[in-house]
Amino acid sequence: xxDTDDLVIAYKKCKDSKKxxxxxxxxxxxxMELVKKIATGIAIQVNISNEDLVQVGSIGLIKAIEFFDAxxxxxxxxxxxxxxxxxxxxxxxxxxxxxxxxxxxxxxVFKISSVIKKLKLEGIDEPTEEQIADATGxxxxxxxxxxxxxxxxxxxxxxxxxx
Numbered sequence: 001x002x003d004t005d006d007l008v009i010a011y012k013k014c015k016d017s018k019k020x021x022x023x024x025x026x027x028x029x030x031x032m033e034l035v036k037k038i039a040t041g042i043a044i045q046v047n048i049s050n051e052d053l054v055q056v057g058s059i060g061l062i063k064a065i066e067f068f069d070a071x072x073x074x075x076x077x078x079x080x081x082x083x084x085x086x087x088x089x090x091x092x093x094x095x096x097x098x099x100x101x102x103x104x105x106x107x108x109v110f111k112i113s114s115v116i117k118k119l120k121l122e123g124i125d126e127p128t129e130e131q132i133a134d135a136t137g138x139x140x141x142x143x144x145x146x147x148x149x150x151x152x153x154x155x156x157x158x159x160x161x162x163x
Contacts, residue, residue: 002029003014003030004030004068004076004077005075005076005077006024006072007026007027007030008027008068009070010023010117011023011024011027011065012068012070014139024065027063027065028058028061028065031061031076031077031080032058032061034061034077034080034081034084035057035058035060035061035084036050036054036055036057038057038081038084038085038088038149039053039054039056039057039084039088040053042085042088042089042092043134044088044110045106045110046092047109047113048092049069051072052091053088053091054145056087056088057084057088057092059087060080060083060085060088061080061083061084061086062081063083063087064076064079064080064083064084065080067083068080069109105146108138109146109150110134111136112136112138112143112146112147115127115132115135116132116135118135119132121132129143129144129147132161
């Protein structure tokens with residue numbers, strides 16, 4: 001077991017409310033790196049603000065602390081990862097995208113986004129579809145369709161002001 005596991009076990013057994021609150025804060029503080037790591041990995045894939053996913057992942061961490069049972073012979077980090085990922089995926093499913101894209105399309109969007117970032121780092125401000133096609137090995141028409149579909153996926157509010 002590691003320090004966090006020991007801390008969670010002590011937290012569950014503690015009767016003193018002040019000590020328990022301090023342990024709770026220590027568990028959260030020591031586990032935030034895990035939340036940030038998971039959120040960053042997912043944020044890169046779905047092109048969403050990392051900060052939003054860290055907040056949502058933190059809710060998963062809080063749930064993991066409350067439901068963790070040391071008697072089940074599971075490490076807290078493993079248990080918390082399940083809750084953090086689950087909470088983030090639930091958020092993404094319900095809040096972000098109104099249209100669920102097929103896995104193949106999601107993979108292509110990720111691949112194209114990665115290539116665009118790479119080309120921008122190489123000094124190309126706005127890579128053309130032709131440059132992206134050369135870098136990915138995909139047909140230019142396929143890239144155009146994927147980028148067009150990605151635009152249709154994003155939703156806007158009917159109350160949103162248009163400038």
